[in-house]
Amino acid sequence: MSEFKVHHYVNELMHQLGVTSGDSADVYAETLLKNTTGYVTTQVSAHSAKRRIAEHSKTPEEFLRKYDELKSRNVRELDPMVFFLSKLLDDKETKTALENHARENPGPQPHPLSQINLPQSGSKMTHQEVSELRNQLKSVASSGTIRTQPSETVRKMMREKQLKKNSSLVLPIMPSWVNDKPFLGNDFVITHDTREAMVAIGTLPQLLQEHAIIEDLLFVMMGIEGRYILAQPLNDKFSERTFLVDQSLDVSFRDLVYRALPVCTHYSKVVRFIEEKALFEYGTVNHALISAMRTIMKQYLTLVGQLENQHRQGHLSLQKFWFYIQPCMITMQILSSIANSIDRGTCTGGAVLSLLHEKTSAVIGDAKSQDLCLFLTQSACAPYFEMLEKWIYKGIIQDPYCEWIYKGIIQDPYCEVSGFYKGIIQDPYCE
Incomplete structure (x- = not known):
């Protein structure tokens, strides 16, 4: 990776993490360039990294299923990303910094559908409960918070x-x-x-x-x-x-x-x-x-x-x-x-x-x-x-x-x- 790209990615990462104080991006970029080692994607390294992440994951089956799905889609840089995440497991300082950042900057609000109380499996709903559920779904849909994902082909x-780039x-x-x-x-x-x-x-x-x-x-x-x-x-x-x-x-x-x-x-x-x-x-x-x-x-x-x-x-x-x-x-x-x-x-x-x-x-x-x-x-x-x-x-x-x-x-x-x-x-x- 060229020096220009390293500086660009460091700036983007600092912007995403909200880092405004401390050392500048040039210091981090120089440190990365000095400690950069070539990563060669092999089946052995990817398999070891995947297994290590699965062992430390709370939902290993879901992680492995998602990995296989992305692999079947031929996603670029999947194995290097998995290898990088496996290395983060050994870096306690980085893990601590990420956890602190997550606590200070909570994620997005839960999906509106998760706030709707659904009946338990096997239970029968009354006519009043069905009416209430229908009203809740209508209110969420009318608010515009639900956006359906288009199931269009790559052609469309x-x-x-x-x-969009050229209307003519x-x-x-x-x-x-x-x-x-x-x-x-x-x-x-x-x-x-x-x-x-x-x-x-x-x-x-x-x-x-x-x-x-x-x-x-x-x-x-x-x-x-x-x-x-x-x-x-x-x-x-x-x-x-x-x-x-x-x-x-x-x-x-x-x-x-x-x-x-x-x-x-x-x-x-x-x-x-x-x-x-x-x-x-x-x-x-x-x-x-x-x-x-x-x-x-x-x-x-x-x-x-x-x-x-x-x-x-x-x-x-x-x-x-x-x-x-x-x-x-x-x-x-x-x-x-x-x-x-x-x-x-x-x-x-x-x-x-x-x-x-x-x-x-x-x-x-x-x-x-x-x-x-x-x-x-x-x-x-x-x-x-x-x-x-x-x-x-x-x-x-x-x-x-x-x-x-x-x-x-x-x-x-x-x-x-x-x-x-x-x-x-x-x-x-x-x-």
């Missing part, structure tokens, strides 16, 4: 942010017919119209059972429901697609079908991710990533076409089908894992690259998986590094989706970056 938040900007909006016509997408469309009309597959000879179930698997691998394999609706955006297989199918065939269905589950997740992140609000890094994913999906669909050709010629058995899809199962699993992590963390820009780097490091030892992750990382890095190169060499900042300028702050007080001598900044959306 980014749109509002850009429009006209942002493209996806037409409504895209959502009104679900068959335009590549994911499953739940119909189940043929459930009552179809004949139980168990009534057919084994040779015909194998032929019919392979045909269904080929359809399901492309996001189309079969006659004996039906896709189930999703519970939420992040849930995995599940399938219902006709239970009258031969036991040996049914076992192989359930082994192959995870490929279809991963396919559903990946195509949903590609179709969503293709919208402009998610930035050029996500656009480059899904472009690389589309290249892999074309190879996947080519494999499905080759399997279908073998099936039409009568050369494809269920055992051969299971053997041929082994390589693509690992590939689709990696793509689905990346898509799920980016979705849960609502990652854009550099956060996507950090997550891809973690995935690449996690598969070291598996050459094919590592090559796949490197291909995705290199593709996603291209637009990010292009913005960085323009800034360094030409002083041009062109970041329409706020991917590179974190929080819109550029700190270069001494014009150390060569491009700033030209004084050229092009930033049409984040002015």
